[in-house]
Amino acid sequence: MTLLSVQNLGKAYRTYRSEWRRFAGWFGLPARPSEECWVLRHISFDIRPGEAIGIMGQNGAGKSTLLKMIAGTLQPTEGTVHVKGRTAAILELGMGFNPELTGRQNVLHSTGLMGYGHKQIMEAMPDIEAFAEIGEYFDQPVRTYSSGMQVRVAFAVATAFRPEILIVDEALSVGDTYFQHKSFERIRKFQKQGTTLLIVTHDPSSILALCTRTLLLENGTVIKDGPPEEVIDLYNAIIAEKENSTVEVRRLDNGSTQTSSGTGEAKxxxxxxxxxxxxxxxxxxxxxxxxxxIKAEIHQPVPELVLGYVIKDRLGQQIYGTNTFYLNQTQYDLRAGEKLEYRFRFPARLGLGSYSVSAALHIADTHLERNYHWLDMALMFNIVNTSHPTFVGVAWMPPHVECRR
Incomplete structure (x- = not known):
């Protein structure tokens, strides 16, 4: 069963020579705009109950616009959105809150607009107040709230009743670490109960931890729809892409996707x-x-070279990473034809499972500055336990135990 269906969705912002032409356009009369800017176009996808979908893309890619149209707060220029079930959305910070009303009054107003009766709201009010944890501020005007306090109340309201679809747009990045953990725990609880999640965030760890599928937006359209790790790799490659650099995606023998990018002076x-x-x-x-x-070769003169690597678990979570900039091993003034060999020695204090290694050649402390060659999933390996006591998790941290009675 499809819970949410988006078909050929598009949004354009138009400028008309006069207000009369704009009014005519509203009623379907022929009135060509003087300017037309498409923010999104040809967006189509279906979502099944219980799926968790991450939406990624650079600033201006149209992520927030897409969520607003799905939530119904913005009308599309073309295409359709069909939703089955109740939707709860946390979009722009404090969206829908009246700054002159108290937190409690805004809760009454917001939940009333969501279609709940007064009795239901009053029964849920103690839980909303307890989850927000803002103390006496709950009965003070919202204009006195910090951004983090607004997020606490907004999230508590949106999740006071379990929705079929929960939409979150970057809002949780404003909250403090404690509340983020608390919110993600509630999201996971809802997911187990069947709630479908749509989340926009620039934080890859949130996508990997919560999502089963990810959409990547670029220039107003979906350029990839697939597993979170593959989409994140392509997203990082696009960010690192500079003039004359290329992004290459290929399918490996094990079925996974490998993304590489770079300008090519060093590989x-x-x-x-x-x-x-x-x-x-x-x-x-x-x-x-x-x-x-790791071996590398210089194809064109390079004034500065840094090699970095990161180890990821099977979900794409970054377990550990470093580079030769941080290790005071930057190489300078390299000539075409030179070859380098790096050796990083370390104990594999990791938990059982499969891991991948990504590596990059760049300058300074990050591949985002100038990316010569970046290779995701360059190596795969497995950790097995043959001699140590059983443990769980991604890190091996054997304790010394003392017990006194």
């Missing part, structure tokens, strides 16, 4: 994981001393 030619005997390995035991070996 990674080989990457391997080796044991203490310098033998290539794919399976690593918990705590084993290993070496990540």
């Amino acid at each position: 990674i030619t080989e990457i391997s994981l080796r044991n203490i005997h310098n033998e290539p390995i794919e399976y690593v035991t918990v705590g084993e001393d290993i070496c990540l070996c």
Whole structure:
């Protein structure tokens, strides 16, 4: 069953030579606008109950506009949105709140607009107040609230009753760490109960932790719809893309997608994981001393070169990353034809599971400055436990235990 269907959705902002022409356009009469700017166009996708969809894209890609049209607060220029079930949305900060009313009064007003009766609202009010945790401010005007307090009340209102669809647009990034954890816990609870989630965020960890699928918007259209890790890799590559650089996406033998990008002055030619005997390995035991070996070649003169890598778990969560800038191993004034070999030695204090390594050649402390070559999922390996007590999680941190009676 499809819970939400978006078909050929588009939004244009138009300028007319006169207000009369604008009015004529509203009633379907022929009135060509003098200017027309399409923010979104040809957006189509379906969402099933219980799915968690992340929406990513650079600033101006149309993410918030898309959510507003789905939530019904903005009318599309073309296309349709069909929703089955109740939708709760947290869009712009404080959207719908009257700054002169108290938090409690705004809760009454907002939940009333959502279609709930006075009795239902009053029964839910104690839970809303308790979840927001803003104390005496709940009965003070919203204009006295900080942005974080507004988010607390807005989220408490939107999730006071479990919706079929929950829409969140970057709002949680404003809140404090404690409230973010609390909010994500409620979102996960709703997901288990069948709520569908649509979330816009620039935080990849939130996408990876919450979402089963991700849409990537670029220039007002969906350029990729797929697993979160693959979409995030492509998103990062697009951000890092500079003049004369290319983004390449290819399917690996194991079915996953590998994204690479860069200007090409320097390239990674080989990457391997080796044991203490310098033998290539794919399976690593918990705590084993290993070496990540990366070879690179210079194709054009490079004034500065930094190599970085990051280890990710099977969900794409970043477990650990560093680069030679932070390790005081930046290379300078490299000539075309030069070859380099890097060796990073460390104990694999990781939990059981599969992991991937991404690597990048760039300048300064990040590949976003100038990206020579960036390679996602350059290497895959597995952690196994053959000699240590059973444990759970992504990190091996064996404790020393003392027990006194």
